[in-house]
Amino acid sequence: MAVVKVPKKKAREILEILKKNKILDGKRKALRDNEFVYFPITDIEKAKQLNLEILPLDAPRRPERQIYKNLEDLLPKNIVERLGRLDIVGDIAILTMPEDLKEKVREIANAIKKLYPEVRVIARRGFHEGEFRVRRLEVVWGENRLETVHKENGVLIKVDLSKVFFNPRMKGERYRIAQLVNDGEKILIPFAGVLPYALVIARYKKVDITAVELNPEAVKLGYENIKLNEKRLKGRINLIKGDVFEVLQKLPEFDRVISPTPKGVDALSIVLSKARKFLHYYDFVHEDEIEVFKKRIVEECRLQGKECTVNVKKIADYKPHVYKVCADVEIKQNH
Numbered sequence: 001m002a003v004v005k006v007p008k009k010k011a012r013e014i015l016e017i018l019k020k021n022k023i024l025d026g027k028r029k030a031l032r033d034n035e036f037v038y039f040p041i042t043d044i045e046k047a048k049q050l051n052l053e054i055l056p057l058d059a060p061r062r063p064e065r066q067i068y069k070n071l072e073d074l075l076p077k078n079i080v081e082r083l084g085r086l087d088i089v090g091d092i093a094i095l096t097m098p099e100d101l102k103e104k105v106r107e108i109a110n111a112i113k114k115l116y117p118e119v120r121v122i123a124r125r126g127f128h129e130g131e132f133r134v135r136r137l138e139v140v141w142g143e144n145r146l147e148t149v150h151k152e153n154g155v156l157i158k159v160d161l162s163k164v165f166f167n168p169r170m171k172g173e174r175y176r177i178a179q180l181v182n183d184g185e186k187i188l189i190p191f192a193g194v195l196p197y198a199l200v201i202a203r204y205k206k207v208d209i210t211a212v213e214l215n216p217e218a219v220k221l222g223y224e225n226i227k228l229n230e231k232r233l234k235g236r237i238n239l240i241k242g243d244v245f246e247v248l249q250k251l252p253e254f255d256r257v258i259s260p261t262p263k264g265v266d267a268l269s270i271v272l273s274k275a276r277k278f279l280h281y282y283d284f285v286h287e288d289e290i291e292v293f294k295k296r297i298v299e300e301c302r303l304q305g306k307e308c309t310v311n312v313k314k315i316a317d318y319k320p321h322v323y324k325v326c327a328d329v330e331i332k333q334n335h
C-alpha cells in the first residue's frame, strides 16, 4: 500500500492527474495534515514516472457506506432497506436489523459472505450500555462467540465484544491522531479500552504512552494486545488499571493527552490538567451546541491558567443533529 505526498496547494491539480492516469485508489481515503495531502494510489511505478513523492503508508479504507451499497446489490430491496449499517470486526459482522429479519439471516449471511468471505459470526447490533460502554450484541448466525482479532492500521487488536468497547469506525481518526504525534512525546490516554489508540500511535511513533482503563476485561485484553504487537511497535505502552478520576491525580503532566471520553462522562477538567501541549477531547455534541462546547473548553483553559486554541472537528454522526466530535486543543507554551 502506498500514498503520494502532495502539498495542500497542489492537491486539486495532482488529484486530477491521479484520476487521469487511473492510479487513484478509490477504496481508500486520502489523509491530511497541516501542510500535505496523502492520496492513496494503486500503481507505484506509474506514480514514480509522474515524479510524485511516494510514501509506504496504509491509508484507511473508506467508510462502510460503500460496502452497504454492495449489500444492496446482493439482497432484495425489502430486506436491504430494513438493514442498518454493517461493521466488520475481525471475522465478526455486526448489523442493525429488526427482530423479524432474523428469519432471513441465512440469505443475509450469504450476501455478507460474498463481500467478506472471512466472516464466521453475524451479530445483531444493540446499544452501548453501562460504565464500560459494552455494546449489547446477539449472535444470530455462525459460531457462538464474540471474541476475535481485528486488524487495523497495521496492528492486531484482540477484542471480546461481549465484554469490552471497540469501534472499528474510528480507524481513520486513530490514524489522524497518530500522524499528529511527534517522536519523543510522552502521551496519556485515559479511557484506553483494549488500547486501539495506544497501539496505532506506538506503531507509527517512538513515544512513551501511559494508558488508563477501569474495565478489568479490557485491561486483560490490553496486555494481550501489547504482547501480540510487540514486534510492530516503535513506542512503549504502560497500562494502568484504575479509575481515571483517581489515577490521574497521581500522574504528572504529559506532552499530549488523548481522551476517548465515554458518553455522558465529563472528564474535561482532569484530563486538561494533565496536558502540557495538546489535548484531544472526544464528546457527543448537538450541532447547535458546538460553539458552546468550544467556549466551555476555552473557559476551562482560562481557569487552569492555560492559553489555548481550540478546534472542534466532527468525527462521526451519532444520531440526527448530534455528532461525535473531537476538540483538538493546543496549549501555548510560555518559555
Ligand SMILES: C[S@@+](CC[C@H](N)C(=O)[O-])C[C@H]1O[C@@H](n2cnc3c(N)ncnc32)[C@H](O)[C@@H]1O
Pocket (backbone or CB within 6 Å): 131, 132, 133, 165, 166, 167, 170, 190, 191, 192, 193, 194, 195, 196, 197, 212, 213, 214, 215, 218, 242, 243, 244, 245, 260, 261, 262, 263
Ligand atoms: C468510549 S470507550 C473508549 C475505549 C477505547 N479508547 C477505544 O477507543 O476503543 C471508553 C472506555 O472508558 C472506560 N472507562 C469508563 N469509565 C472509566 C473510568 N472512570 N476510568 C477508567 N476507564 C473508564 C470504559 O471501560 C471504556 O473502555
